[in-house]
Amino acid sequence: MEPQTNSGPLKWTLITASAVFLSVFLLLPLAYIVATALRQGMDAYLAAITDKYTCKAAWLTIQATLWAVAVNTVFGIAAAWCLTKFAFRGKKIISTCIDLPVTVSPIIAGLIYLLTFGRQSFLYPYLDSWNIKIIFAVPGIVLATIFVTFPFISRELLPVLTAQGTDEEEAAALMGAGAFTIFRKVTLPHIKWALLYGVVLCTARAMGEFGAVSVLSGHLWGKTNTLPLYIELLYQGYDFTGAFAASSLLVVMAIIILALRLWLERRGSKELDIRK
Amino acid sequence: MNEHAAYVELRNINKHFKDFHATRDVNIAIPRGQLAALLGPSGSGKTTILRMIAGLEQPDSGEILIGGRVVNNVPGSERGIGFVFQNYALFRYMTVFDNIAFGLRVKKAPETAIRERVTELLGLIGCSGLENRYPSQLSGGQRQRVAFARALAPNPQILLLDEPFAAIDAKVRLELRTWLREMITRLHITSIFVTHDQDEAIEVADEIIVTNKGRVEQTGSPQELYSHPSTPFVARFIGNSIPVKDYTRFRYFERFGPQTEAVLRPEFIGIFKKGEKLQYASSAEEGVVEDIIFRGSSLEIRVRLHDNLLSAIRSVNDPAIHVGEKVDVFIYRLFIIDGGRVTLAHNQSLKKESVVI
Known part of the structure; x- marks a missing residue:
């Protein structure tokens, strides 16, 4: 559609509507978070964010995020690669399963793991005898985070790999290049930006995950509380300064991710212009 | 080796x-x-x-x-x-x-x-x-x-x-x-x-x-x-082939086998203006020009003969022909499609005249 240039009233109505909407639903709450966090003064705010438990929660969030990103990068590339470069039975089933975490509620995801690895599971005695703790421990939190974020990277890669086709890989293979060389020299440069973009989306989602993690965490202070869980605990304990200060940490992390995303989009589209 | x-x-x-x-x-x-x-x-x-x-x-x-x-x-x-x-x-x-x-x-x-x-x-x-x-x-x-x-x-x-x-x-x-x-x-x-x-x-x-x-x-x-x-497919596929249902309707082409299908090419066909000097004038048939397509270096003439729309090439230097004009059409040869085989058939009048000479 051509950009509308001559219908002034429509343009301004739409701009105003968007601005009001964003202010009410986004800027106002953000401003409120900052205001509440600072209500009792800068010292109280600093004390809240340097609190031992806040730091532990932040560190656990970062840890779970790193795990999720690492695992999903490997899995995402492998899944996207096999779905686009090979023809096999059950391709549709795999493709559908990848999307499952998006459609299933995170709470259910948490419960599934609880049932699989918890006390009532037939696996529990084995895990227990090897001293492996999953439920109400860090591994459970990592598992839950991986589960809810696993479509993000492969979903970014699939369209790019589909559009590329297999000709370049075939050409490289005919010249005697091995699978790893083909991936490194031909495929990877092609999916680089999509991959980084997927990593950013995955990171953002992993940091904010609440539902599935909440079921598996057990809310042990300083042990299994991620930032979102910790914020809820503080809030329910009427520690508003603490809750909003911790929230502001999460907001800062989100803003960093957002800036990264913008930068990636710019770089990616620039490179596309030159080498389409 | x-x-x-x-x-x-x-x-x-x-x-x-x-x-x-x-x-x-x-x-x-x-x-x-x-x-x-x-x-x-x-x-x-x-x-x-x-x-x-x-x-x-x-x-x-x-x-x-x-x-x-x-x-x-x-x-x-x-x-x-x-x-x-x-x-x-x-x-x-x-x-x-x-x-x-x-x-x-x-x-x-x-x-x-x-x-x-x-x-x-x-x-x-x-x-x-x-x-x-x-x-x-x-x-x-x-x-x-x-x-x-x-x-x-x-x-x-x-x-x-x-x-x-x-x-x-x-x-x-x-x-x-x-x-x-x-x-x-x-x-x-x-x-x-x-x-x-x-x-x-x-x-x-x-x-x-x-x-x-x-x-x-x-x-x-x-x-x-x-x-x-060597096969009907190749006869049809190579060249600008023109399919013809019944070649026996053209003069000086004798029936060859049970089937009557044939393939013509533009270069097998000569189109001449009435009165234009033509060696085989007596054996040409009359057709009506339906379309003329300018090809730059040559003209493609589409002419109707016995319900067949034939295409032939004429030089831009030849006397001009117009749509609707009645012209003499002479077919030199054609490929007869006979089951799975292809046979090249020549206009019989060519033989006769060569005998006369």
Whole structure:
């Protein structure tokens, strides 16, 4: 559609509507978070964010995020690669399963793991005898985070790999290049930006995950509380300064991710212009 | 080694894609140094044959031989072939230099040798100075040349090209055809290219292999295919063929077999203005001009004769003919389609007059 240039009233109505909407639903709450966090003064705010438990929660969030990103990068590339470069039975089933975490509620995801690895599971005695703790421990939190974020990277890669086709890989293979060389020299440069973009989306989602993690965490202070869980605990304990200060940490992390995303989009589209 | 012995040979090759029989009992033999074309309509199995020679597809049955050795179980990268893909498949994130050097780097050639070879090839394809460009910064013709150089870099024994001119605009295509023919002749490399364009095949190839529905219909030089089509498909496919339901209605063509179908070509038909001097005036028939198409260097005249719309070529220097005009039509010869066979029939009046003279 051509950009509308001559219908002034429509343009301004739409701009105003968007601005009001964003202010009410986004800027106002953000401003409120900052205001509440600072209500009792800068010292109280600093004390809240340097609190031992806040730091532990932040560190656990970062840890779970790193795990999720690492695992999903490997899995995402492998899944996207096999779905686009090979023809096999059950391709549709795999493709559908990848999307499952998006459609299933995170709470259910948490419960599934609880049932699989918890006390009532037939696996529990084995895990227990090897001293492996999953439920109400860090591994459970990592598992839950991986589960809810696993479509993000492969979903970014699939369209790019589909559009590329297999000709370049075939050409490289005919010249005697091995699978790893083909991936490194031909495929990877092609999916680089999509991959980084997927990593950013995955990171953002992993940091904010609440539902599935909440079921598996057990809310042990300083042990299994991620930032979102910790914020809820503080809030329910009427520690508003603490809750909003911790929230502001999460907001800062989100803003960093957002800036990264913008930068990636710019770089990616620039490179596309030159080498389409 | 015998000059005429087959260098690339396919014996009884069959290939299925699920229920689709893509290649049926194909036998092909291409001598060393020859430039062969696989010509056929889309879906006729020509690309499948090429991909099997390259090792990109495996035949269900039959043998593929290169230089007398069965290579069915030899990976494509060890068959000594260079492959030019239909859309070139240049590595878009590599420069022209890196593209051409890729095959040599994979083979771990020393960097100085690589530089030398790439520079030599860039000169050969007339693209010196473009080594730092990316494929997207090249014209269609340049991309084609780079793809050609990339395929040639590791010194293959055989060059395979899949629809090498399909993605290029008409004007450049003609230039590239001539260029490619010269290049291949100069390098004396056994080459096989796939095309659906008969003009391309006739102009470029030493030998044409016509494929249809997974079978090889006929193999021969362009002249042979043109003047002696051995199957009805080839008679219809090669040249601007005009199908005719009942050739016995034309004068001086005697019934030959049970069927009456025939194929005409524009060059088999002469169209003359009434009163124009004509050697066989008495044996010509009268037709009505329905359409005239200006072809630049010539005119295509469409004339209706016995319910058949025939096309013939007239020079722009001949006296002008107009739509609706009654003209004399003389048919020199035609291909009679008789079951699975094709027979060339001449106008009987030609014989008579030669007897008189």
